[in-house]
Amino acid sequence: MPAKGARVEMIEAPPEEPRELKAQDAVHVELVSRTFRTKRGPIQALAGMSLRAAAHEVVVVVGPSGCGKTTLLELICGLQRPDSGTVRAAPAALMPQRDLLLPWLSAIDNAGLALRARGASREDARRAAGPWLERFGLERFERTRPAELSGGMRQRVSFLRTLLAGKPVLALDEPFASLDAITRQDMQGWLAHVLVAEPRTVILVTHDVEEAVVLGDRVIIMSPRPGRTVSEIDVTLPRGARRRTDPAVVELRERALAALGVQP
Ligand SMILES: Nc1ncnc2c1ncn2[C@@H]1O[C@H](COP(=O)(O)OP(=O)(O)OP(=O)(O)O)[C@@H](O)[C@H]1O
Ligand SMILES: [Mg+2]
Numbered sequence: 001m002p003a004k005g006a007r008v009e010m011i012e013a014p015p016e017e018p019r020e021l022k023a024q025d026a027v028h029v030e031l032v033s034r035t036f037r038t039k040r041g042p043i044q045a046l047a048g049m050s051l052r053a054a055a056h057e058v059v060v061v062v063g064p065s066g067c068g069k070t071t072l073l074e075l076i077c078g079l080q081r082p083d084s085g086t087v088r089a090a091p092a093a094l095m096p097q098r099d100l101l102l103p104w105l106s107a108i109d110n111a112g113l114a115l116r117a118r119g120a121s122r123e124d125a126r127r128a129a130g131p132w133l134e135r136f137g138l139e140r141f142e143r144t145r146p147a148e149l150s151g152g153m154r155q156r157v158s159f160l161r162t163l164l165a166g167k168p169v170l171a172l173d174e175p176f177a178s179l180d181a182i183t184r185q186d187m188q189g190w191l192a193h194v195l196v197a198e199p200r201t202v203i204l205v206t207h208d209v210e211e212a213v214v215l216g217d218r219v220i221i222m223s224p225r226p227g228r229t230v231s232e233i234d235v236t237l238p239r240g241a242r243r244r245t246d247p248a249v250v251e252l253r254e255r256a257l258a259a260l261g262v263q264p
Contacts, residue, residue: 026169026201027053027076032085034071045071047226056199058239060212062256063222069205070097073171076203092169099158101146107157108133108142114165132160152183172204188214196240209256213249214242221259231259
């Protein structure tokens, strides 16, 4: 049997050691550093990284490839520990960078995987996941395996699996990066509406500055490796009703690109 347990671990925050929060923040990362020891010497992924998210806030993290974004999400989900600094977070579920759907399970069984991992029977997990698949426009694909789903459908199943883990914090690692531009825009609009209907604290990582401004309450710009926060942009426009052509959205996008050092 493939390493089912390992994948379940990616979905579920570990049960050990509750990482309590003192303020009302759902996520509090303070001056965190993380270095990987490799055969070719140490690689410092993060150096003095800080970030906070209040309950139900959507914080989008943008940064160049290799600056430590996935490492940051894994720290928040308790899958790694910092070398120094503090990570406090309410229980968090990770939607990994690759969808990691299990190829031998149908959409509904993939969606309910976190429930099964918590001891639910297959029938109970299906009963819980079924109405969600319907809400996510996947009702005709409940029994379809991942290989026969489109990229956007796979991402919806993967997101649903993360949501059904039942954690207050969702850590989404480049959820739409593998999709074509049209599907990506559709999925961004879809996620914005889901989060209005089902508020969660979200830390979403992306390379896409426009995605950050369309989805986030706040955009965190990271430096190249070793990553840390170099700029924060508040997006005060109402979520779920932002158009990418709005002058305010365009201006925020330009600000974010400038903070990343990208020339117009
Ligand atoms: N388990 C590991 N062992 C050794 N090095 C690692 C490990 N995980 C990450 N790294 C290194 O740490 C750095 C940051 O990696 P990370 O995956 O967090 O970057 P990222 O910002 O998510 O990149 P991308 O945008 O390409 O996904 C990289 O240089 C990577 O090679
Ligand atoms: Mg990554």
